[in-house]
Amino acid sequence: MIHLDEVAKSYGGWRARAQGRVVTALAGVSLEVPPGTVLGIVGPNGAGKSTLIRILLGYLRPTRGSVAVGGLAPRAYAQRHGVAYVPETPAIPPAWTVEHAMRFYASLAELEDPGPKIDAALDRVGLGDTRVRRVGALSKGMRQRLALAQALLGDRDLMVLDEPTSGLDPEWVAELRAMVAEWRAERAGRVVLIASHDLSELEHTADSVAVLVGGAVREVIDLRAGAHAFPAYRLELEPTPHAADAVRACFPGAVTEGGAPLRFFVEPAGAEELTRRLAELLGRGVVVRAVAPVRLTLEERYRDTVGTTRGQKEGRP
Amino acid sequence: MITLTLWQLRWRLLFVAVLALVFYRLEPGLHLHGAAADEAPSVVDPGGIAFTLANLAGASMLVLLAGFVSSDRREGYYRIYFAHPTRPLAFYATRWVMAYVLSVGAAAVFLVLAQLVAWGEFRVGPQAMLQPAVFALIYGGLAAFFSVLLPRGDSLAAFAVYGVTNVWQGALAVFAQMESQPMGPLARQAVSFALPPHQAVQDLYDAAHLGGTAWGSLAFAGGYGLFWLALAGLLLWYREWP
Numbered sequence: 001m002i003h004l005d006e007v008a009k010s011y012g013g014w015r016a017r018a019q020g021r022v023v024t025a026l027a028g029v030s031l032e033v034p035p036g037t038v039l040g041i042v043g044p045n046g047a048g049k050s051t052l053i054r055i056l057l058g059y060l061r062p063t064r065g066s067v068a069v070g071g072l073a074p075r076a077y078a079q080r081h082g083v084a085y086v087p088e089t090p091a092i093p094p095a096w097t098v099e100h101a102m103r104f105y106a107s108l109a110e111l112e113d114p115g116p117k118i119d120a121a122l123d124r125v126g127l128g129d130t131r132v133r134r135v136g137a138l139s140k141g142m143r144q145r146l147a148l149a150q151a152l153l154g155d156r157d158l159m160v161l162d163e164p165t166s167g168l169d170p171e172w173v174a175e176l177r178a179m180v181a182e183w184r185a186e187r188a189g190r191v192v193l194i195a196s197h198d199l200s201e202l203e204h205t206a207d208s209v210a211v212l213v214g215g216a217v218r219e220v221i222d223l224r225a226g227a228h229a230f231p232a233y234r235l236e237l238e239p240t241p242h243a244a245d246a247v248r249a250c251f252p253g254a255v256t257e258g259g260a261p262l263r264f265f266v267e268p269a270g271a272e273e274l275t276r277r278l279a280e281l282l283g284r285g286v287v288v289r290a291v292a293p294v295r296l297t298l299e300e301r302y303r304d305t306v307g308t309t310r311g312q313k314e315g316r317p
Numbered sequence: 318m319i320t321l322t323l324w325q326l327r328w329r330l331l332f333v334a335v336l337a338l339v340f341y342r343l344e345p346g347l348h349l350h351g352a353a354a355d356e357a358p359s360v361v362d363p364g365g366i367a368f369t370l371a372n373l374a375g376a377s378m379l380v381l382l383a384g385f386v387s388s389d390r391r392e393g394y395y396r397i398y399f400a401h402p403t404r405p406l407a408f409y410a411t412r413w414v415m416a417y418v419l420s421v422g423a424a425a426v427f428l429v430l431a432q433l434v435a436w437g438e439f440r441v442g443p444q445a446m447l448q449p450a451v452f453a454l455i456y457g458g459l460a461a462f463f464s465v466l467l468p469r470g471d472s473l474a475a476f477a478v479y480g481v482t483n484v485w486q487g488a489l490a491v492f493a494q495m496e497s498q499p500m501g502p503l504a505r506q507a508v509s510f511a512l513p514p515h516q517a518v519q520d521l522y523d524a525a526h527l528g529g530t531a532w533g534s535l536a537f538a539g540g541y542g543l544f545w546l547a548l549a550g551l552l553l554w555y556r557e558w559p
Contacts, residue, residue: 054558057396057399057400058399059395059396059399059557059558060557060558061557078399078400078402079399079402079403079404080402081402082400082401082402083400084400085396085397085400087393087396087397089393090397091392091393091394091396091397092394092397093325093392093394096325100321100324103321104318104321105397105398105401107318107321108318108398108401108402108403108408109401109402110401110402147397150397151400154401154402160400
């Protein structure tokens with residue numbers, strides 16, 4: 001669905017180039033987003049997330065590299081098929097009413113008989129009662145929901161959400177999650193891109209997450225693969241003599257957690273091995289206080305990825 | 318789309334109506350009464366009203382087009398517009414054509430109503446609409462170009478060009494009377510060529526007054542407006558969105 005090959009983007013005209021003031025926002029992004037994927041895009045400020053999204057919508061042209069969306073250049077794709085897009089800060093003329101804004105966007109989307117679709121979209125985002133209110137009088141969260149409503153108008157295959165939860169209260173964050181899931185489930189092959197700083201939200205919503213650092217994709221974290229892998233375990237013991245030695249004997253790769261002498265991380269290959277080794281451990285007279293699975297959260301994995309480069313590569317090179 | 322855009326332009330259209338009232342007050346030919354009014358056909362020729370109509374149409378274009386591209390770019394409204402299956406060039410071309418039709422339409426309505434109110438009869442025919450049609454094209458083209466180029470102040474820039482052109486023409490007339498020219502003929506022609514062709518519009522009037530049509534002047538004046546319009550389109554197509 002989306003193919004990016006060594007996409008780079010620099011800002012600055014010929015004068016900036018002559019004066020060496022060119023700013024590199026993307027330094028060679030390669031990414032493949034297959035149909036049916038929800039991809040999160042995360043990264044520190046200045047990592048190039050917004051630039052990447054604007055390139056995908058065809059608002060910016062890459063300085064080098066190639067981009068294809070549905071086999072077309074991004075602008076050609078948007079002009080032909082449209083994109084369900086919610087910008088980071090939805091800019092809608094403040095003098096318009098909610099109803100007028102929706103009618104105008106529906107006319108741009110070239111919808112036939114837009115009335116029922118407008119009603120459905122406004123009701124879905126809880127703005128059915130605010131049709132006559134001016135956009136300028138809406139709260140930030142309501143404007144965000146209005147932007148979401150217009151994105152739901154057309155029958156699209158690509159949804160792009162730029163910081164969609166900013167301004168939304170927890171109730172609507174959960175609703176947004178449900179809406180994205182519904183939208184995705186309506187037709188196979190639909191693709192959702194979500195640029196967000198809300199890692200816990202992405203963990204619930206996305207299938208994979210691309211970590212952008214310094215204008216390049218540092219890592220693509222496959223969240224679905226993580227769910228199926230057998231996890232590591234945290235083992236906590238009662239302070240009995242030789243307990244630590246017994247753990248090391250039964251779990252050869254065990255490491256202590258944060259220097260605590262009786263808490264270990266162990267990584268058995270599967271449930272059977274875990275059971276067998278635990279039995280062996282108990283047989284040595286060790287008293288086990290707790291055994292708990294350990295899965296790295298997206299935030300921890302993100303910190304691992306970004307932390308190794310923070311201070312060296314964060315931001316623009 | 319057209320109905321919705323008209324609704325968005327409703328306050329600007331009201332402003333154009335106010336402008337029309339101002340132009341009605343300013344046009345001396347429309348305030349000849351009594352014996353003078355009987356002689357109006359000879360006193361007020363078609364061209365006399367045509368220049369007021371031209372100014373109204375040009376001003377109307379500046380009002381209706383103010384910020385039509387620049388504010389979308391500056392405020393970021395385009396981000397949602399063009400995520401829908403919409404071509405920016407077609408979107409803004411539609412708005413420009415609407416502004417043009419409304420501006421020339423406003424001049425036509427003014428032509429009819431002003432005569433009925435002033436004289437109770439029609440003394441000037443549709444030939445007076447040529448100047449406003451050309452003037453709206455000239456200043457509509459300039460406003461479009463500035464709107465794509467500048468982040469704000471597009472119509473003010475076009476209005477400034479109108480002012481500079483009038484000052485320049487006035488200066489040329491004064492120097493001609495003094496039989497001295499501060500600039501060489503080539504430089505004079507270059508400046509006159511770059512500024513909006515008010516003289517060509519004047520030539521159109523003179524030819525109409527003599528019962529003919531100045532095709533060369535018409536082509537030059539129309540071409541001038543179309544040049545800036547085409548340049549605006551090219552720039553819009555080429556420029557990235559912020």
